[in-house]
Amino acid sequence: MLVDMGFSVEMIARAIEENGPNAETSVIIDTISNYSKHCEASSSKSKTIDHFLAMGFDEEKVIKAIHEHGEENTEQIADSLVSCAVVSCAAEELPKVKEEDDIDWSDSDNEINYSDFLSSDDEKHLDSSLGNSSQVLDLVKMGYSKLEASLALERCGENVSTADLVDFICAAQIAREAPEFHADPEERKPRHDVKKRRIEPKREPRLSTDADEPVRLPNPMIGFGLPNEPGLITHRTLPDLARGPPYFYYENVALAPKGVWETISRHLYDVAPEFMDSKYLCAAARKRGYVHNLPISNRFQIQPPPKYTVQEAFPLTKKWWPKWDERTKLNCILTVTASAQLTNRVRNALEAHSGEPSEATKRYVMKECKTWNLVWVGKNKAAPLEPDEMETLLGFPKNHTRGGGMSRTERYKSLGNSFQVDTVAYHLSVLKPLFPNGINVLSLFTGIGGAEVALHRLQIPMKTVVSVEISAENRNILKDFWEQTNQTGVLIEFADVQELTTSRIVELMKRFGGFDLVIGGSPCNNLAGGNRVTRSGLHGEQSVLFYEYCRILEVVRETTARMRRS
DNA sequence: GAAAGAATGAATTGGCAT
DNA sequence: ATGCCAATTCATTCTTTC
Structure with a gap:
């Protein structure tokens, strides 16, 4: 329950x-x-x-x-x-522990009867786990909490000694309390190794989040490192609790209100977020935090890599780009864009006087250019990006969001809410050798399918994608993508995370053999800096759905553990 | 009605001078 | 350490236009 x-x-x-x-x-x-x-x-x-x-x-x-x-x-x-x-x-709270455990798996509220698909092994497990309550009792007598004890039993399986359970609990405690315990040995070496980190002296990632210590955004925001750059970190040790399967990958805006990332990390098994700005992988900034339990060695970029500067990405702009506009990267792609009228206002300002514009004019123009991500498409003509240009920058195929009953305004909104595909693909690339025969994906808050496009471009076969996305237009876009790319796997779309009850998740997992990856970025509406009205934090109306990600991930984890045991 | 345009700051961080 | 300034930001809501 x-x-x-x-x-x-x-x-x-x-x-x-x-x-x-x-x-x-x-x-x-x-x-x-x-x-x-x-x-x-x-x-x-x-x-x-x-x-x-x-x-x-x-x-x-x-x-x-x-x-x-x-x-x-x-x-x-x-x-x-x-x-x-x-x-x-x-x-004597012990019986209640078992009660929770049983309720957990035989919830009569659910529409689907568990006995329909629980194998006899599963039933045996339920029985034997009842029998193991003596172990929980032993652990409680040793001073561990009942929840801790039942957790250990849950994760270690039924046929382990009490000593092993104690080991597990101790390991979990150490992993949580002592970050240095699971620091990369390479990174942990004392200072005589300075040359190695000379390049990015400040970028020493915290591998575990201390609840007391605020999360600090790295500068530069390059996560565990960039492709083809020195200073790559290729190893980390995750908290024991965080280990897969399944792999999980969670995303949200890096510049959230204070305390948000601490909370997110705490609820995702104390995995420290990997903060990365997509401007290091493409021509537009996108500062995001990613909490995941993926390996981080042997990452690679999808090919061809995106253009690195705006001028390369949109060669036609070179001709019109003024020398005094020194931008080579665009700012973050947002959900609203400038009106066509702004282009006229900028042009009028520039043509008010002949010759080189005044400093004040330059300041005005540059301010508008940076605020609205304008690019130079003609003489004195700075215009907002077209939807297909955004698609390119974000790593989607051109016209990905076209059709599906979407207006231009809606396309901007969906694109502004999306992943940067190259960035996500860089992180997910480690999955390719691990799943040569394909992968089962649970994709929450799918949007226009950034994760799916990333996996596709990585050429990781998608055996199954169960997707949850509230917008019907976005669901159409993913469906179209699925058909147009001739996917051989199964795509199942839900509209609301509430539809993914425990029983339904279990049913889906039984049907497809479990999920290998749970991926999604929960709504940022109440976290994003651009929100003047309802930037109310992680408990805001939309952003609170983060806890749905946690709930669903936890069900998948527990079901995975059960399925592997049987 | 649907789509586009316009108006609506604050939170946070980094840099730099004090 | 503190204060100031500049820069950036997966947005919401009302108004206008077609």
Whole structure:
């Protein structure tokens, strides 16, 4: 049940651990309440929560009870809470752990009956895992939290000794608490190795995020390094919890409000974000953070590599580009572009006087050029990019967003919200030797299919793509791409992440043999600097869907673990 | 009605002088 | 360390135009 809410045993265990065993569970509560607001899409739910909170019950338990009984059944909720409190007082919470585990996998709310596709092995697992509660009990007696213990059991499988479970828990603790423990040995060498990092002395990536320490954006923003450049970092050690399968790849804007990336990282198994500005791989800036558990050695670029400067990308502009416009890169491609009238205003300003424009005029023109990403397409004629030019810059085939019932304005919006394909492909390139026979992809917040285009251009066969995208026009674009590129794999499109219930995810995984990659960039609306109205952070109306990514990823991870065990 | 145009700052960071 | 300035930013909403 907690999994359905987006909060796995793992996440709760980690959150509790981070705040200390007896500390306030503010992180959990904050997350759960915010998530639940979104999930239920109604304020009545939070009113119900408030109601019971006012009675002095623990918020976590309240939310759980509401989910179990439905918010309208306040009496049952109350009963449940009272009996729950009694159990707690008895200091024997162990049975509840198993309860969570069972609920997790035999949720009767789901439309699909698990027994229909659970193999006999799976059932055996459920039974034997009940039998293993004595191990959990042992661990609890040794001072570990019940959640920690059940987590260890979950990840290590049923046929392991208690000593092994202890090892796992210790390893997980060390991995989380001591960043230097999993630093690359090469990078960890003491200072006599200075020559090696002379090139980028400041770019020492933190391999694990400390909750107390704010995330700092690297300067230059080049992630683990650029292709064909010195100073490449080719190895990192992930926190144990973060390891695949499945691989996951999460993206969002780098310049988010303070604290956002700390939260994102914490919810994605403490993997430190890789911040990269796409201006190092193409002719337009795009500062983004990527949280992923992919290997980072032997990355390669897709061919042909994109043009590096605006003038190379759009050769016709060279002729008209004034000397005093020193730009070689464009700024970030946004969701709105300048009007055609702006081109006229710029032209009028430039032609007000003959000869070299005044400094003031240059300043005005340059300001507009940088604000609106104008390029020179004629004498004194600075115009916004065409949609197909944006497609080129972002690594999509020309006319990728054409058709599908999209207006020009809508194309700009969809393109502004998209991946830079070359950047994503650079990161995903390590998958190519790993999946020669193809890959099963769960693509969330697909948009116009940046991930799919990247995989296609990498020539990694897509056996299955399950895609979730709210915009019907964007779904059409992906479908068209799928057909036009003669994909042999299966494409399944959903409109809403809410449709991906636990049962449906499990069903899909059983059908296709699991997912190898869970990829997506959740909505940035409430994080993006351009938003003057609702830049409300990760809990904003759209950006809160980040927690849906977490929820779905966690279901895939747990299902993957189960499938591999059986 | 649909599409395009115009108006609407703040948060954050880096650089640099103090 | 602190303060100032410049630069950048996956946007929203209302108005106008067709």
